[in-house]
Amino acid sequence: MRKIINDPEQFVDEVIDGILLAHPERLRAAQGDRRALVRRDAGTGGRVGIVTGGGSGHLPLFLGYVGTGLASGVAVGNVFSSPSPEQVHRATVASDDGAGVLYLYGNYGGDVYTFDLGADLSAADGIRTTTVVGTDDLLSAPANRAETRRGVAGLFFAYKTAGAAAERGDDLDTVTEIARRTCERTRTMGVGLSPTILPAAGEPTFTLDEGEMEIGIGIHGEPGQHRGPLETADQITDRFLAELLTELPVTTGDSVAVLVNGLGATPLEELYVIYRRIHQVLTERGAEIAHVYIGEYATSLEMAGASVSLCHLDDELSELLAAPADSPFFEQAAGARGPRPEVGTEAAGTEQAATDEPERVVRTVQDPGNLRSMLLAITEKLPDHSEELRALDAALGDGDLGITVGSGAKAVHRELKEMPEDAAAEELLRAAGTAFAAANPSTFAALIGGAALAAAEAAGDRVDRDRLEALLEAFTGRIAERGGAQRGDKTVLDVLHAIGESLALEGDPGHPADRARIAVEQTIDAFAAKPSRRGRAAWVGERSIGHRDPGQVAVLRFLDELCAVLDRDA
Numbered sequence: 001m002r003k004i005i006n007d008p009e010q011f012v013d014e015v016i017d018g019i020l021l022a023h024p025e026r027l028r029a030a031q032g033d034r035r036a037l038v039r040r041d042a043g044t045g046g047r048v049g050i051v052t053g054g055g056s057g058h059l060p061l062f063l064g065y066v067g068t069g070l071a072s073g074v075a076v077g078n079v080f081s082s083p084s085p086e087q088v089h090r091a092t093v094a095s096d097d098g099a100g101v102l103y104l105y106g107n108y109g110g111d112v113y114t115f116d117l118g119a120d121l122s123a124a125d126g127i128r129t130t131t132v133v134g135t136d137d138l139l140s141a142p143a144n145r146a147e148t149r150r151g152v153a154g155l156f157f158a159y160k161t162a163g164a165a166a167e168r169g170d171d172l173d174t175v176t177e178i179a180r181r182t183c184e185r186t187r188t189m190g191v192g193l194s195p196t197i198l199p200a201a202g203e204p205t206f207t208l209d210e211g212e213m214e215i216g217i218g219i220h221g222e223p224g225q226h227r228g229p230l231e232t233a234d235q236i237t238d239r240f241l242a243e244l245l246t247e248l249p250v251t252t253g254d255s256v257a258v259l260v261n262g263l264g265a266t267p268l269e270e271l272y273v274i275y276r277r278i279h280q281v282l283t284e285r286g287a288e289i290a291h292v293y294i295g296e297y298a299t300s301l302e303m304a305g306a307s308v309s310l311c312h313l314d315d316e317l318s319e320l321l322a323a324p325a326d327s328p329f330f331e332q333a334a335g336a337r338g339p340r341p342e343v344g345t346e347a348a349g350t351e352q353a354a355t356d357e358p359e360r361v362v363r364t365v366q367d368p369g370n371l372r373s374m375l376l377a378i379t380e381k382l383p384d385h386s387e388e389l390r391a392l393d394a395a396l397g398d399g400d401l402g403i404t405v406g407s408g409a410k411a412v413h414r415e416l417k418e419m420p421e422d423a424a425a426e427e428l429l430r431a432a433g434t435a436f437a438a439a440n441p442s443t444f445a446a447l448i449g450g451a452a453l454a455a456a457e458a459a460g461d462r463v464d465r466d467r468l469e470a471l472l473e474a475f476t477g478r479i480a481e482r483g484g485a486q487r488g489d490k491t492v493l494d495v496l497h498a499i500g501e502s503l504a505l506e507g508d509p510g511h512p513a514d515r516a517r518i519a520v521e522q523t524i525d526a527f528a529a530k531p532s533r534r535g536r537a538a539w540v541g542e543r544s545i546g547h548r549d550p551g552q553v554a555v556l557r558f559l560d561e562l563c564a565v566l567d568r569d570a
Contacts, residue, residue: 049102344501
């Protein structure tokens with residue numbers, strides 16, 4: 001178990017301590033054990049109170065939705081465990097100012113019993129309460145037992161609409177009806193990619209094999225309805241929409257709110273890829289996406305995965321969703337609405353209007369040599385080394401070198417195939433450098449791309465033995481100038497200098513490419529025992545000792561493929 005915690009038994013209390021210390025102007029404890037929290041102004045203003053609650057481990061659900069225009073109080077249980085009836089009662093008392101209190105929470109057995117007992121305790125104090133439970137988790141039960149479904153991320157919509165209604169002064173019955181209407185119009189589906197680990201248990205809540213996903217998994221690790229190989233973002237999203245739109249049919253003119261939720265360990269970028277597909281499908285049906293929420297709204301500690309919630313709106317619900325809200329975990333300005341571009345406009349699509357660019361004239365020569373054919377052969381094979389380079393780079397940096405070299409080589413290959421066979425060497429190298437730098441922009445791509453442009457200036461019509469040293473000197477010099485590294489820093493410069501020295505050897509009968517490859521391999525082995533002093537690998541300091549430099553190995557693999565081409569053509 002890898003978690004940044006102290007005593008697992010104190011985890012929840014220490015989380016609450018941190019939240020109260022960080023946001024004293026917004027939240028306060030309603031009782032001594034700090035397991036019942038309310039917004040600072042709870043129980044004032046004559047508004048209907050809204051109390052929620054459930055197990056910890058799902059931030060911002062439930063605690064994160066206590067604030068202006070949202071809930072007024074929360075009862076906080078242990079991780080994945082219900083709060084106590086007394087905690088619900090204390091949050092209720094602190095939230096009431098004579099208008100009554102709505103209980104709004106997810107449909108889990110322990111929570112239902114807890115809130116029912118909390119209602120009994122509150123009734124003894126003369127506080128009227130009503131209850132609405134979220135049941136949006138579509139795959140947790142069939143449609144004929146929809147009332148037994150779990151409440152998950154879609155509960156956010158009910159917090160938002162009911163909270164706005166309470167804020168504008170609606171009475172308890174109206175606030176309750178709005179919350180119930182919102183829940184009835186909301187459905188959610190999710191996918192899990194990796195388990196969560198409870199701090200007190202130290203064990204995963206479920207297991208998935210490498211490369212597997214589970215559709216419909218619950219936020220506590222409850223089994224889903226489909227387990228199989230991981231699919232693409234569009235395929236997963238289409239699975240969601242096929243089920244969601246069956247129960248919430250959307251046609252031309254309908255208005256919907258969309259929530260794409262990360263479960264705790266899913267990059268925001270992936271959530272936007274999911275939304276891209278949702279937008280495409282819903283707009284093709286003629287629906288209006290009136291509100292969009294993308295991010296972490298209901299998590300499960302470090303579970304990887306995502307969920308999609310749809311709420312089929314009417315005019316009032318849309319207006320309430322647009323109302324302002326503010327908590328330590330969620331803020332929305334007044335009138336905030338999702339983007340609604342007209343279909344067919346540039347903003348609505350992913351295709352940009354084409355610009356008329358003059359076609360560049362490629363200089364050709366009578367005798368260009370074999371540079372083009374060799375580069376085509378090398379760049380065809382170089383992507384095969386992407387995984388090796390990724391693994392080497394991951395040990396010292398961010399692991400993107402494999403993608404950089406692989407995508408760069410493919411881009412160069414495509415570019416050179418489009419060029420005439422008699423293109424001058426300088427044209428080929430200029431095109432190669434530009435394509436490599438643009439394919440997957442990064443430090444390495446920029447350095448190699450810029451170096452290729454410098455080499456192009458020295459290449460002239462064709463690359464032959466007489467020009468090779470000048471070309472390499474220009475290539476190496478540009479990397480040193482732009483990258484700021486020096487020889488001995490354990491970077492790509494060291495192997496480039498080794499290549500230059502191997503080319504300068506006199507009387508060696510071996511082919512220059514073979515000599516260069518041997519020199520590079522020896523240099524890599526020698527520098528593996530040294531620390532990296534430049535670039536991202538230098539950040540790990542002494543831990544870089546014992547690792548081969550990924551950039552140096554990339555040059556070696558280029559020479560491997562070059563030698564293979566020369567052997568084939570010999």
